[in-house]
Amino acid sequence: MERAELVIEGARVIDGSGAPERRADVAVEAERIAAVGELAGWRANERIDAAGLVLAPGFIDVHTHDDGALLRTPDLPFKLSQGVTTVIAGNCGISLAPLPEGAPLPAPLNLLGGPDDFRYPTVESYRRALGAAGHGVNVALLVGHSCLRVAALGEDLERAAPPGALTAMQVALELALDQGAIGLSSGLDYPPALAAPPEELVALASVLRGHARAVYTTHMRDESDGVVESVRETLETGRQAGARVVISHHKCAGPKNFGRSVETLAMIDAARRHQPVALDVYPYTASSTALLPRFLRDPAMVLVSWSDSHPEAGGRRLDAIAADWGCSPLEAIERLDPAGAVYFQMDEDDLRRILAHPAAMVGSDGLPGRRLPHPRLWGSFPRVLARYVREQGLLDLPTAVHKMTGLSAETFGLEGRGLVREGHAADLVLFDPETVADRAGFEDPEQPAAGIARVFVNGVEAWRDGQATGRRAGRFLTH
Ligand SMILES: [Zn+2]
Incomplete structure (x- = not known):
C-alpha cells in the first residue's frame, strides 16, 4: 500500500498550468508532491478533508522588496496570509545584497532598511544569514542595478558608469549570479540610476546570457508621459543583450496617459513574437514608493x-x-x-487590461517595515481572486491562479515549483473561493486576508487559521 506524510482529500485542484479545475487528492511526502489523483487507498500520518476548498500551488510574489523583512520578520505574515509561498526579492534596482558595508544609501535604497540592515557585501553572505535565521517562505534574489552602481561609483551617481566601473559592475553581477542570484533588476526612474544610459543596461544584461534562465526585470525610466518610449527602450535592451525581460508593475500613470496600455501592450505583443517578454502588475490604481x-x-x-x-x-x-x-x-x-x-494616479481600465494580458503575472510590490504601507503588501493576491475573479469575472480562476504560480515559475526559471504535479515541491495553498478576500485598506492596511485556510511551504504547514505556525521551511531558490 502507498503511504505519505499527508494526504489532502477531495480538493478542487487548480494546478497552476491554466488547466480547468478537477477534483483530486494530493499526497505529500518528503517536501514534495508524491501523487495527485484518487488516493483513497493511501495510508497517511495526517489527512485533511478539503471538500469545497481550492487547492492551488502556493502563490509566487514575483515583485517584492522583502529582502530585509525576511531577516526582520522571518514568518513574513503579510505574505503567508495571502497564500504566498515564494517571493522574488531585489526588484526595482535595489537589493540588500551585494553592497559593501558602509556604502551610501540614497533613496530608494532606504526603502529596504538602514545601515544596520545593509550588511551583505556578497549574495553568499546574505544567503548564509537567511539560512541561519530561517524564513517562512522561499526566496529568490535579483541583483539591483542601483546597488551595483553605488558600489562602483560611490556618491558620484550622476554620470554614466565609465568603462572601468562598468567592468567592475559586470564582475560583481557575475559573482552574484554564481552565488545564486537569479537575475538583474533596474529602477531607472530613481535618482541612483537616472544617469545610466541604455548601453549601461545592455552591457549588464548581457552578463545574463551566460546563465540560462536568468531574467532582467525593470522599473522603467518613465511610467507616465514617456511610458511608450520606456517600453521601447526595455524591449531594445532585452533584444540587444539577448536577455529575458520582465516589465515591473506595468502602469500608465497620470490622467494624460490613461488608456495608453492599449499601445504598450500591443508593443509587447509584437515583441513577444521574437523575444521573451513578460510583465507584473498589482491590482490597485494607486502606486507607492519614496516621496520624491x-x-x-x-x-x-x-x-x-x-x-x-x-x-x-x-x-x-x-x-x-x-x-x-x-x-x-x-x-x-x-x-x-x-x-x-x-x-493615486492610475486608471481602472488600464489595470484590467494589463492584468488580463497573457504575459502578466501578479506581483505585490509591497513595501514592508513601515507604518501605513500601501495595502498591496497584505492584499494583492486575495484581491485579484475576490475582485477580478469572483466579483467582476475579468479572469477565470484557473487563469488567475496561473498568473500567480505556473506562469511566474516558468518566467523566473523556478524549476519544480508553481504547479500541483507529482515531483514538484509541496508549496500549496488551500482557500475558499467563495470567501477569499483582501481586508487591507489604505487606512487600515495591515490586515490578513479572509478565506486562506492553510498554506504549506516545502510540505511544512506554515499558515493555518489566520496565524503563522512558526515552522520556517523556506528555501533560498537558485537556478
Ligand atoms: Zn518599482
Whole structure:
C-alpha cells in the first residue's frame, strides 16, 4: 500500500498550468508532491478533508522588496496570509545584497532598511544569514542595478558608469549570479540610476546570457508621459543583450496617459513574437514608493505613508500638510524627507487590461517595515481572486491562479515549483473561493486576508487559521 506524510482529500485542484479545475487528492511526502489523483487507498500520518476548498500551488510574489523583512520578520505574515509561498526579492534596482558595508544609501535604497540592515557585501553572505535565521517562505534574489552602481561609483551617481566601473559592475553581477542570484533588476526612474544610459543596461544584461534562465526585470525610466518610449527602450535592451525581460508593475500613470496600455501592450505583443517578454502588475490604481519631488503631480492625490523627520504626517494628504505648514507641496516634500507615499494616479481600465494580458503575472510590490504601507503588501493576491475573479469575472480562476504560480515559475526559471504535479515541491495553498478576500485598506492596511485556510511551504504547514505556525521551511531558490 502507498503511504505519505499527508494526504489532502477531495480538493478542487487548480494546478497552476491554466488547466480547468478537477477534483483530486494530493499526497505529500518528503517536501514534495508524491501523487495527485484518487488516493483513497493511501495510508497517511495526517489527512485533511478539503471538500469545497481550492487547492492551488502556493502563490509566487514575483515583485517584492522583502529582502530585509525576511531577516526582520522571518514568518513574513503579510505574505503567508495571502497564500504566498515564494517571493522574488531585489526588484526595482535595489537589493540588500551585494553592497559593501558602509556604502551610501540614497533613496530608494532606504526603502529596504538602514545601515544596520545593509550588511551583505556578497549574495553568499546574505544567503548564509537567511539560512541561519530561517524564513517562512522561499526566496529568490535579483541583483539591483542601483546597488551595483553605488558600489562602483560611490556618491558620484550622476554620470554614466565609465568603462572601468562598468567592468567592475559586470564582475560583481557575475559573482552574484554564481552565488545564486537569479537575475538583474533596474529602477531607472530613481535618482541612483537616472544617469545610466541604455548601453549601461545592455552591457549588464548581457552578463545574463551566460546563465540560462536568468531574467532582467525593470522599473522603467518613465511610467507616465514617456511610458511608450520606456517600453521601447526595455524591449531594445532585452533584444540587444539577448536577455529575458520582465516589465515591473506595468502602469500608465497620470490622467494624460490613461488608456495608453492599449499601445504598450500591443508593443509587447509584437515583441513577444521574437523575444521573451513578460510583465507584473498589482491590482490597485494607486502606486507607492519614496516621496520624491520628481514623482509629484497632484498633491491632493498623494497620501504620505511615513516620514522619518515628521512621523505625525503619516496617513495625511500632501496638500493638507503643505496648507498647514503654509508652504508649497515641493517644500513640504523636502521637509518630510526621508519619506514614503501612496500616489493615486492610475486608471481602472488600464489595470484590467494589463492584468488580463497573457504575459502578466501578479506581483505585490509591497513595501514592508513601515507604518501605513500601501495595502498591496497584505492584499494583492486575495484581491485579484475576490475582485477580478469572483466579483467582476475579468479572469477565470484557473487563469488567475496561473498568473500567480505556473506562469511566474516558468518566467523566473523556478524549476519544480508553481504547479500541483507529482515531483514538484509541496508549496500549496488551500482557500475558499467563495470567501477569499483582501481586508487591507489604505487606512487600515495591515490586515490578513479572509478565506486562506492553510498554506504549506516545502510540505511544512506554515499558515493555518489566520496565524503563522512558526515552522520556517523556506528555501533560498537558485537556478
Ligand atoms: Zn518599482
